Amino acid sequence: MSEQTVQVPARPERKFLPENFKVESWEGLKPYFDDLLNRDISDKSELRKWLQDRSELESVISEDAGWRYIRMTRFTDNEEYNKSYIDFVQNIQPHIAPYSDSLNKKVVDSPFVAELEAQPGFDIMLREIRKDIEIFREENIPLFTEIQTLTQKYGQISGAMTVDVDGKELTLQQAGVMLQETDRDLRERIYFKIAGRRIEDKDKLDDLFNQLIGLRTQVARNSGFDNFRDYMFRAMGRFDYSPEDCFNFHDSVKDEIVPMLSALAQKRKEKLGLDELKPWDKAVDPENLPPLKPFKDSKELTEKTIRAFSNLDPFLGECLRIMREMGHLDLESRKGKAPGGYNYPLSEIGVPFIFMNATSTLRDLVTLLHEGGHAVHSFLTRDLELTDFKHTPSEVAELASMSMELISMDQWHLFFENENDLKRAKQEHLEQIIETLPWVATIDKFQHWIYENPGHDVAERTTAWNAIFADFTDTVTSWEGQEKFRDNLWQKQLHLYEVPFYYIEYGMAQLGAVAVWKNFRENPEKGLAGYLNALKLGYTKSIPDVYAAADIRFDFSRNYIRELMSFVREELDKL
Known part of the structure; x- marks a missing residue:
């Protein structure tokens, strides 16, 4: 197949900053912030131009910070990249925060803001700006710096974790692939190696988490909130649902989906012919078939994913082709990553970067499809007028990614030539949806408990974790003898350390993605058009309005969960 010529997008021409400007220090940035702060705005068009200039400045800073983060996570053992990231966090970002607050106030105090607010997208942006003004406190700036510096340590600790398997050093992701092997004794040995390696850093990760809880709680109290959960609901702009809705979601998942999870586990136990289903029996094929290998290396994974996307719509394939051409893909697992x-x-x-830790599993394929959905979203919003319009809330961002996992399933024959392997892959992925929702509920409910009870100690946290985990896990798997590993299972969830309260969105978006897929199954052309139309909106509409544009509902009620999971069950039965 001849490779098409790729048109690499050019960076938009700068109107406010010099073309050769680079973010090197706060001193270099300050004149541009001062210009915005001191500029006279005498009518609506000047206000709009001011917002465009601010957007340009913020996009340049954001992209520079992005590259520092990308390099730091790709090479956690590179001192120079670590220093560069920390320099931004400690010496640039803290200076920006008070200016951003002053600029926000300048916007909302402008006599021309009402005229602008009447235009599509600006109402949503101004709602966010007012919220930012409400929660900003100068005394939180050094706390945020400290929090970001600490969260970097989580990546360093985790990135350094390796195990020795038969004389070969493997990352935990690489070793984890062996949990799919049909040799049960090997799986057990690998499980103990991985879990044992995690235990080595348990105390270090507990101490790190304790520090983060203390700092986050202080941030919330400084801003006048009772706890960090309430602060984060405001900070994340959760205008369309409340903690109470989350609790209802947890209850619905427990009642509607956990029984499905237990049924799958029972079926697995019977098919494997086991007296006891153990944690190392969860990833192997239930028919005891060798693990699926959808690709041999990242090159093949990339090529086949591009073809799959192109078959859905040529534009989708072009997005990934551009990223490959620009070197914006780093997919394989390696030490120090x-x-x-x-x-x-x-x-x-406007061209994003995809980072992941692929070995050769179905999960890796799904991860690239997922991140590819996010990437397509970036391309679809790159021409929106303001950076704020492009920054979608997670409930919308994850709809983009999780829907792509499902609507691309019609193209999975590219990865599985054997019909039985293809069926297995689809079955495994649909079962994964049934497993995802309870895990989302587990992590989310755990976060609510952590920040509602910030004074807890490690023993109390472990007790709470186990009680919550028991609510959402199947009733078949035996943890007898592995309790110490179960106690700190939560530590592998990086969201708890790096992006607190970013998790319930996966549950909401998973339901939305099933609804998108249901539409796509009924009418592929119309379903895909609805999906793309929703993503093009960026954050110029509310979350329910974006979902409506995809011809689905922003709804996580018990009845809706039952309806969508019945559809998943039907699709599974067809396989």
Whole structure:
């Protein structure tokens, strides 16, 4: 197949900053902030131009910070990259915060703001700005610096975790692939190696987490909130739902989905012919077939994903082709690389960066499809007028990614030529949805408990974790003898350390994604068009309005969960 010529996008021409400007220090940035702060605004068009200039400045800073973060996570053992990231966090960002607050006040105090607010997108942006003014406190700036410096340590600790398997040093992600092997004794041995390695850093990670809880609680109290949970609901702009809605979601998942989870676990136990289902039996194929290998290396993974995207719509494939051409993909797991995966939007160029830790599993394929959905979202919003319009809330961002996992399933034959393997892959992914929602509820409920009870000690936290975990896990798996590993399972969830309260969105978006997929199954052309139309809006509409543009509901009620999970169950039965 001949490779098409790729048109690499150019960075938009700068109107406010010099073309050759680079973010090197606060001193270099300050004149541009002063210009915005002191500029006279005499009519609506000047206010709009002022907002465009501010947007340009923020996009340049955001992209510079993005590259510092990307390099730091790609090479956690590189001292220079670590220093560069810390320099931004400690010496640039703290100076920006008070200026941002003053600029926000300048906008809302402008006599021309009402005229602007009547235009699409500006109402949403101004709602966010008013919220930022409400929660800003100067005394929180050094606390945020300290928090960001500490969260970097989580990546360093996790990125350094390796195990020795038969004389070979493997990252935990690489070793984790062996939990899919059909040799049960090997799986057990690998499980103990991985879990044992995590235990080595348990106290270090507990201490780190305790420090973060203390700092975050102080931030919340400084801003006049009873706890960090209430502060974060405001800070994250959760205008469309409350903690009470989250509790209802937890209850619905417990009642509607956990029984499905237990049924899957029972079926697995019976098919594997086991007296006892143990944690190391959860990733192997229930028919005891060898693990699926959808690709041999990151090159093949990239090529086939581009073809899958292109078959859905040529524009989608072009997005990934551009990223590959620009070197904006780092997919393979290696020592010294931070855990996890992300799509980092780069605000000025508008072409994001995908980072992940692929080995050769179905999960890795799904991760690239997921991050590819985020990437497509970045491309679809790159021409929106202001950076604020491009920064969507997580409930919308995760809809983009999780929907792509499902609507791309029609193209999975590219990865699995064997019909039985293809069926297995689809079945595994749909079962993963049934497993995802209870885990989302577990992590979210745990966060509510942590920050409602900030004075807890490690023993109390462990007790709370186990009680919450028991609510959302299947009733079949036996943890007898592995309790100490279960006690600190939560430590592998980087969101708890790095992006607190960013997790319930996966649950909401998972439901939305199933609804998008249901539409796509009924009418592929219309379903895909609805999905893309919703993403193009960026954050110029409320979350329910964006979901409505995709022809779905922003709804996580018990009845809706039951309806969508019945559809998933039906699709599973067809396989």
